Amino acid sequence: MLIDYEILRIIWWGLLGFLLIGFSVLGGIDLGCGMLLPFVSKKNTERRILINSIGPTWESNQVWFILGGGAIFAAWPLVYSVVFSTMYFALLMVLLALILRPVGFDYRNKIDNAKWRKAWDAAIFVGGFIPTLIFGIAIGNLLEGLRFSFDEFMVIKNQVEFFGLLSPFALLCGILGISLISTQGASFLMMKTEEDIFNRSRKIAMIMPFLTIVSFLIGGYLLKSMGGYQITSIAGTELDSNPFNKVVLYQEGGWLLNYTKFPWIIAAPCIGVISCLLVVIVSLMRNAKYTFIFSSISIISIMSTVGLSMFPFIVPSIMDYNSSLTVWDASSSYKALAVMLGTVVVFMPIVIFYVSFVYKVMFGKVTGDDIKKHSKELY
Numbered sequence: 532m533l534i535d536y537e538i539l540r541i542i543w544w545g546l547l548g549f550l551l552i553g554f555s556v557l558g559g560i561d562l563g564c565g566m567l568l569p570f571v572s573k574k575n576t577e578r579r580i581l582i583n584s585i586g587p588t589w590e591s592n593q594v595w596f597i598l599g600g601g602a603i604f605a606a607w608p609l610v611y612s613v614v615f616s617t618m619y620f621a622l623l624m625v626l627l628a629l630i631l632r633p634v635g636f637d638y639r640n641k642i643d644n645a646k647w648r649k650a651w652d653a654a655i656f657v658g659g660f661i662p663t664l665i666f667g668i669a670i671g672n673l674l675e676g677l678r679f680s681f682d683e684f685m686v687i688k689n690q691v692e693f694f695g696l697l698s699p700f701a702l703l704c705g706i707l708g709i710s711l712i713s714t715q716g717a718s719f720l721m722m723k724t725e726e727d728i729f730n731r732s733r734k735i736a737m738i739m740p741f742l743t744i745v746s747f748l749i750g751g752y753l754l755k756s757m758g759g760y761q762i763t764s765i766a767g768t769e770l771d772s773n774p775f776n777k778v779v780l781y782q783e784g785g786w787l788l789n790y791t792k793f794p795w796i797i798a799a800p801c802i803g804v805i806s807c808l809l810v811v812i813v814s815l816m817r818n819a820k821y822t823f824i825f826s827s828i829s830i831i832s833i834m835s836t837v838g839l840s841m842f843p844f845i846v847p848s849i850m851d852y853n854s855s856l857t858v859w860d861a862s863s864s865y866k867a868l869a870v871m872l873g874t875v876v877v878f879m880p881i882v883i884f885y886v887s888f889v890y891k892v893m894f895g896k897v898t899g900d901d902i903k904k905h906s907k908e909l910y
């Protein structure tokens with residue numbers, strides 16, 4: 532074997548994180564702009580400017596979401612089955628909300644009627660707000676642990692109800708997600724628009740990072756008193772996937788123990804807070820490019836903080852600690868991971884090149900004059 536099974540699993544854990552972060556940074560542009568539609572655009576022309584700013588690139592941004600879902604399904608089948616069974620209705624709401632956005636893009640301008648456009652504008656807002664909120668809540672639930680277990684036949688048993696997902700800590704994570712993604716949308720609009728939309732977006736980019744910092748620090752403080760998970764013994768990290776090959780301890784502050792084992796990971800939350808402050812500073816200077824860069828860094832750092840704090844856990848179980856899914860016991864077989872890694876090596880550069888090319892060709896400010904010149908275009 533060119534690569535050990537243990538190393539291959541870590542590589543796929545990193546790739547999963549890379550895809551989810553890629554969607555948060557690029558897909559966050561579309562979700563953030565959708566959320567901000569009622570707040571930064573007051574007239575129909577301004578709304579069309581905002582929609583046109585993401586219109587050419589939103590489809591390419593969804594590639595990361597599709598790849599992330601595919602990676603979970605193929606590389607982490609146990610994770611896929613547990614998450615989709617325990618969070619079924621929440622994820623169904625995400626799917627329905629995401630469907631509203633492209634439909635809104637396509638249909639809002641088909642009829643010259645204010646009520647018609649207002650209805651589709653609301654759909655675009657929902658298509659940005661609901662997925663962002665639920666993704667944040669989902670992360671909060673992962674940190675708290677999901678209510679599932681496996682029986683002796685590896686059949687999933689879960690006691691999750693939709694409203695049971697809405698704990699105070701999970702809602703705090705949802706607020707954190709909204710503040711992060713709305714900052715990302717505002718910083719992107721600063722680069723793509725001018726005058727009133729630019730100024731309104733700039734104000735949001737100066738306010739939301741403070742909400743991000745406050746909710747992030749409160750969440751970190753709560754983790755100190757919350758229970759976390761640690762593996763006390765494991766049969767091996769290169770065995771076939773079986774959640775029962777380990778013993779898991781649930782203890783107060785368990786998610787913070789990785790910071791004593793690997794002190795270097797403290798850089799992730801520190802960079803997250805610092806980058807949020809830099810977003811405010813550079814937006815005050817009206818520097819749209821660096822506002823977007825530091826906003827993206829804050830997303831990368833905060834999401835990395837979650838992944839590094841939980842490692843090697845992916846989906847912890849609060850019902851049966853030993854049923855928790857980790858990097859070592861939730862993956863596909865060695866052969867499957869190796870074949871898929873070869874596919875990623877070939878196709879991932881193509882995806883990155885494609886996305887980069889789309890942004891290079893389509894990037895540029897959208898103005899009211901553009902809307903007048905192309906009044907019958909799709910968006």
